[in-house]
Amino acid sequence: MRNKGISALVCAGLMAGAAVLGGAVPAVAQATSADRQDTATTGSTGSGSSDIRARLERIPGMTVVSVAGKEGHPFYTLTYKQPVDHRKPHGATFTQRATLWHKATDKPTVLYTGGYTLPGGTTALTKLIDANQVSVEHRYFAESRPTGPAGDDWSKMTIQQEAADEHRLTRALRTVEKGKWLGTGASKGGMTATYHERFYPGDLDAVVAFVAPNDADNRDDRGYERFFKTVGTKECRTALNGVQREMLVRRDTLLPRFETEQKDAGHTFDATLGTTDRAYEFAVLDQVWNFWQSGTEADCAGVPDAKKATDDELWNWSKEHGFSVYHDQELGTNGTGPYYRQAATQLGWADLKFSHLKDVRHYPGIYQPNSVLPAAMRGTYDNSTTADVDRWVKNRGRHMMFVYGENDPWSAEKFTPSRHDSYRYVVPGANHGASIAKLPEAEQAKAVATIKRWADVK
Template structure:
């Protein structure tokens, strides 16, 4: 593949590959273990590359077992800022694009190890740790820093934002500015701050309507479970943790968290004469059943392992519906029952505590973006008074909050902060849509 791409660019007259493009491809080939899978020219004439980079499975054994990590590069100018998107899960090409447009920069998105296509041939979850993943990002920063000599930014959304912050604590000088977006730093398994958030967010009237809806579902469980069973049949899967009744109950418990996380409106709740199918549809529009299916559990294994071992998680609030639960018997059910079979789970409560302590004491050059109504904002970082970090919270903003959603005055404050940290001019012109 390397030779094919190289030859492709040598025949400039035939294929229209400019000398500048040829030079870039040559530099990419100088990166050890990098494979160019595909090259595209975007609408703005920028080159985009689908890449695979050979990485050590254990960075303490650099000559040991390797795996291939997926990357996506959009090239603008070698001295323009580089936006490193620390994807927390699989790679999304649009992730971080809004930041790239603001700084008129290059883009490098990196898929997290053990997600998407970035799996080793033999899966040993002992090598799925945050610290090893950070070593992946650090090595990428070193390798691509030989091509891109301008300012570097790191950004990520949700778990990707957590990755941005953990990366900052391990290598504080790797990038000039970190922009974690809606990134919780969870303290515990579970973190009870989300319980308090759900007791106080929005209006009391709305919160009571949500509880009433949860109870309405469970009071009519026998009429709604057939829809749950049909869902499993449609997707050729099953509910391995205590059956479809338990899956329905888990979805009901998840409902209030997801409702506020994604910014649903209280007026969207089904009316008093809604059919059982309408009740089921609203529940599963807000709170998916997929994560409780066999296929969902298998597909989410990496995320479950990370949250149960290091990242922490939130709890299901049962107090408002405890009397209606039949298939879930624990007073405080947690996500441990969805861990993959045969994988040892030992939670380290100190890991994220140390991350938070470091950020409060030393977290400079960080722009935090949060949505005020997002349930995960209960776990938002509060910067220490001795740091120069800036935290922006969009009033009533959900988990999809991005910089573009702030007011003109708030955005100006964000832009000035970015300009001070990066010594570049931030574009005030809206370009496209914010990444999701």
């Protein structure tokens, strides 16, 4: 299971979550002064932001870092003290970053998790139901990481621990925001919202998850293999496989270019992939996945004829269409390493066969998350939690909606919702940016009506 240098996955996930109805993500307007902000009203409750700030500050462990103005309502940047290990609540702690865009205490609230760093922008789900919005940073990412020895204890970077983080934060903020609460997120954020719902089903009134992978059995990758044998047209699949293969066939001439460009960019591979040759092969293996993650069938027309293309043509097209480099500078504790730690231990990955590349690969076992992790962050896989979540969603989940893209490799293995007022939609031809806005009109209307009913809004 791979992505376009992970940063692209983060971007795609945020786009998908924000574009529920296809709307643009508005920027946050900064308040000109604290005095101006404290006189703003918050909607139908009539409470001023100074009152809301006081209520936030009375929550044990909550700190209001700053207040700004956003579309006439207060936007609070927060930190919340969390246990490093929720099984030992009186042990070591860390501060988790969050934000609250507050409109009114009786409006619904959207809990938005990107699954990585603190997400910005407004989800279109928030716009659809005119909600407050709480955004939260995942533990062990960016500034939401324990300090000292606890920060190096990756055994606490788990599905259950993050679900417990969001549980405590939700219960704390529900003392302020009294309306319905809906969880949402895209890609890893959609997974995280689903995990929260499974372990704490009393917290949220509904969950709307976008393009959320569900690798419930990491040993069985038939769903991914079937995807790459059926996505798009046969002609497009053949052309993409040809380019991918030719990139390895011409390794002797293209690897020196790769090495020069990486050296000029200041990239190293010593702590993770080890050598430039291994890093080059890893990047090539990711190409077709990335093409479909971010592209569309319309892009197939531009795929070069691999046998006829010059080195320049092959190299330049690949760099623009899926050739993403994994390097030490982005894979450590302060980069995307925490994601790969979770993939290696709980989330799983697509261990693709690459049958068309068998005779030109140098490193048959390289395509797995431990390959791109520093030694101290590597882990052993255990699928018991993801299998449990899969069963629970399928049999016991309530008020859950999953939206996937037909041509998105991350959507090849999906959650199956229960019959308890839960639904799944697949957007025709969509990639990792699948949204409700891209559904056929009748399905879009049904999905919107369901969300509004769950949120108790007209």
